[in-house]
Amino acid sequence: LDAGAGFTVAPNLDRQSVELALSRDRLHLPGVFTGSEIAAAMRLGARMLKLFPCDAHGPALVRAMRAPFDDVDLVAVGGVNAANLSDFFASGAVAVGLGSSVTKLVGDVSALRREAAAIRAGIDTARGALPPAARS
Numbered sequence: 001l002d003a004g005a006g007f008t009v010a011p012n013l014d015r016q017s018v019e020l021a022l023s024r025d026r027l028h029l030p031g032v033f034t035g036s037e038i039a040a041a042m043r044l045g046a047r048m049l050k051l052f053p054c055d056a057h058g059p060a061l062v063r064a065m066r067a068p069f070d071d072v073d074l075v076a077v078g079g080v081n082a083a084n085l086s087d088f089f090a091s092g093a094v095a096v097g098l099g100s101s102v103t104k105l106v107g108d109v110s111a112l113r114r115e116a117a118a119i120r121a122g123i124d125t126a127r128g129a130l131p132p133a134a135r136s
Contacts, residue, residue: 001026009050009097013037018044029075038069048073050097055079059091066092082118089126 001008001020007027010017014030021028022045029050032038041049054061054076062076076088077097085096098119105112 011050011052013041013044015044018046031077035065035068038065038072042069042072046072048075048094050075050077051093052097053078054088059084059087059093062088062091062093082115082122085119085122086126 001024005026007029008017008021009029009031011031013032018028018030018041027048028046029048030041030046031050031052032041033052033056038049049072051062051065051074055078057064058079059076062074065074073094074092075095075097076091076093077099080088080096080098081101085098088096102112102115102119105115
């Protein structure tokens with residue numbers, strides 16, 4: 001934050017990190033996996049959460065957590081790739097984090113370009129399925 005970060009992301013829920021980001025009017029995405037962690041993050045004031053690891057249950061995890069927690073934004077992270085990202089959006093994720101599906105291709109520029117094009121196509125497909133107000 002001191003270096004000018006617009007937001008921070010963590011693999012876990014840490015009260016001090018949430019409070020620090022909020023005190024500086026910055027977005028912090030704490031990592032959560034259970035309903036108890038989501039509720040705790042919301043009590044701290046976090047309204048966008050990194051749901052991680054999603055590869056454990058796929059889009060069904062997002063869908064299951066969105067049912068009781070429809071007033072929080074979930075970012076699906078872990079196991080997301082070009083082939084399934086539209087499923088994560090359809091399940092209620094507002095965003096996705098792409099890690100190993102992209103980083104494993106470092107050094108292979110053509111494979112990276114193909115993956116980037118597939119990711120872009122998946123995002124475009126997901127946006128086409130979203131209501132107009134959610135397409136920003």
